[in-house]
Amino acid sequence: MSKKLVGLMSFIFLLFCDFVAKAQDDSSPVEVLRKDGKIYVVVAVISVILIGLFIYLFMLDRKVSKIEKEVDTIDSNQR
Amino acid sequence: MKKNWWKILAVILLLYTVIAGLLMDVPQLREGNLDQTIRNLHFHVPMWFGMMIFFTVSLVYSIRYLRSNDLKYDHKALEFVNIGIVFGILGLATGSIWVRFTWTDAWWVNDPRLNGAAITMLVYLAYTVLRGSLEDEQQKARISNIYNIFAYAVMIPLIVILPRMTQSLHPGTGGNPGFNVYDLDNNLRKVFYPAVIGWTLLGLWIASLRIRLKHVSYKLEK
Numbered sequence: 696m697s698k699k700l701v702g703l704m705s706f707i708f709l710l711f712c713d714f715v716a717k718a719q720d721d722s723s724p725v726e727v728l729r730k731d732g733k734i735y736v737v738v739a740v741i742s743v744i745l746i747g748l749f750i751y752l753f754m755l756d757r758k759v760s761k762i763e764k765e766v767d768t769i770d771s772n773q774r
Numbered sequence: 775m776k777k778n779w780w781k782i783l784a785v786i787l788l789l790y791t792v793i794a795g796l797l798m799d800v801p802q803l804r805e806g807n808l809d810q811t812i813r814n815l816h817f818h819v820p821m822w823f824g825m826m827i828f829f830t831v832s833l834v835y836s837i838r839y840l841r842s843n844d845l846k847y848d849h850k851a852l853e854f855v856n857i858g859i860v861f862g863i864l865g866l867a868t869g870s871i872w873v874r875f876t877w878t879d880a881w882w883v884n885d886p887r888l889n890g891a892a893i894t895m896l897v898y899l900a901y902t903v904l905r906g907s908l909e910d911e912q913q914k915a916r917i918s919n920i921y922n923i924f925a926y927a928v929m930i931p932l933i934v935i936l937p938r939m940t941q942s943l944h945p946g947t948g949g950n951p952g953f954n955v956y957d958l959d960n961n962l963r964k965v966f967y968p969a970v971i972g973w974t975l976l977g978l979w980i981a982s983l984r985i986r987l988k989h990v991s992y993k994l995e996k
Contacts, residue, residue, distance in 0.1 A: 734796060741792050749785045752979060756781070759986050766990050 781979050787972030791816050794965045801959050807876045814872050816965050820973035821865035822891075826933075827974055828858035828981065829898070833926045836919040848915040849988045851922060855901055857981040861973075862895050877943050887937035887944040894929045901925055 728735045795816040832854035839847035869888070870881045877883060904921055908914035937944065 738793055738796050741796070742789060745788060745792060749788075752983075753781070755983060756778075756979075759983055759990070762990055763986060766993050770993065 780975055784972055784975035784979060787968045788976060791965060791969040791972055795969065798961055798965060800962065811872060811876055812962070814868065815962060816969040818865060818868040818872060819966070820970045821861045821868065823970045824974045824977045825858045825861040825865060828854045828861065828977060829926060829929060832858065832922060836922040839915060839919050843912070845911065845915060845992065846989070848919060849992070850985055851919055852905065853981045853984045853988065855898055855922065856984065857977045859895065859898050859902070860980075861977055862891070862898070866891060866895065883943065885937075885943050886940045887933070887942045890932035890937055894932050897925045897928050897932075 728739070795813055800810065800812050832851045835847045835851035835854065839845075839851060866888075869891075873883060873888075874881050882888065901918060901921055905914055905918045908917060
């Protein structure tokens with residue numbers, strides 16, 4: 696899970712860097728965020744919200760899997 | 775984890791949608807007063823694509839239930855309607871904002887396509903009310919799945935046929951050529967198609983979680 700997450704995060708970061716690099720080729724990342732009417736800040740904020748929701752969904756997914764396994768063991772014990 | 779590749783695909787496609795959808799150059803045409811709001815194409819329109827797909831999947835499961843009397847299919851039909859309603863309401867809400875700033879100063883206009891979409895939501899909300907009002911498991915499943923087939927048969931003329939037969943402000947209908955210009959824009963397509971797939975996969979993910987929960991609680995009841 697964590698390895699996948701790290702891979703995913705770095706992919707997103709690279710994607711983001713790509714767009715930033717296209718629009719802008721000088722100075723530090725902080726300066727880049729201030730360029731073009733600060734649209735990159737909006738992109739960053741929305742991306743953070745989306746990533747947060749995805750992590751939450753993945754956790755929910757694992758919880759459901761756990762309950763499924765528990766119910767299955769109860770089921771097989773009764774038979 | 776092997777079966778979960780499509781969830782990761784959903785994550786990647788949606789992040790791509792947001793990043794590319796907001797940063798990519800868009801056609802600077804003033805037609806239809808759109809300006810930068812054409813970017814809503816990647817967020818508002820996939821809601822309706824998703825809704826249509828979920829309602830269609832639900833219809834298939836309803837028919838399969840009626841043929842087999844297996845409650846497993848009934849649960850799936852229910853949860854796909856639920857996620858379809860969520861997508862539909864989000865589509866109405868986002869559309870309403872878009873209308874306010876591009877067509878008129880009102881949040882809602884009496885447009886055949888808008889009203890058709892709103893009535894469709896009511897028809898499907900009635901499905902959930904119908905389910906809630908019946909006690910017996912099998913009776914509830916049979917009646918609501920039959921209703922689901924009728925709901926689909928009502929939705930198609932309301933959303934797909936009637937708006938095309940009348941004048942409508944909404945693009946893709948009546949006399950407004952609005953999107954024809956943008957449909958040909960390859961830059962928008964590069965984001966739009968992944969967006970549709972991404973949002974639909976997200977809905978599928980949520981629906982699958984609810985189906986699994988429903989299945990587990992049904993097992994526990996037994």
